[in-house]
Amino acid sequence: MKITCPECQKDNEFIINDETKCQYCDKPLDGYTFIKPLIPAFMLVLLTIGGARTYVHFTDENRYPAKIEYALIDQCINSYNGIMKWNAMKKKRDACISALEETQDDFSYSDFKENQRKFMAKFRQHAVANIN
Structure with a gap:
């Protein structure tokens, strides 16, 4: 020792x-x-x-339940009711996924539950920016 x-x-x-x-x-x-x-x-x-x-x-902080993530992306992709070509659909899908990721950086899941309108406004803003 x-x-x-x-x-x-x-x-x-x-x-x-x-x-x-x-x-x-x-x-x-x-x-x-x-x-x-x-x-x-x-x-x-x-x-x-x-x-x-x-x-x-x-x-875990910004991870939303898969059900909600799927619903948000599905709503974003299907917001245009017309027929789209496959390439346009893929581009829109990628833009919607990117928009959700960017919005999740701004809003935790608890913030999403408290103020969904503010979340959706920011999500639309990111989606439009990514599509254009």
Whole structure:
């Protein structure tokens, strides 16, 4: 075990027993309490907890239920009732998906539930900008 002597501040490596003395100043080491450094372990635990909470926050905060995402994209794509060519349909689908992603960056799911009109206005704005 490695122990720093409280008298001379030098590191000692040995097996501790009742009559253990410092290798340098020959003072007894009994009567002192030595604890291994807990700061690195404590910091690791804190960083792990903080990292896990941050990961959950950034991955789940703006994720809408799949049912709502599908309904929003479907409504966006089918807003034009006329017949479209396949290429125009793909372009519109991609624009609607991009519009939803951009709007989700502005509105968390809880914000969406609180004010759907504001969300839809922003979604339309992004959709028009992406289609043109």
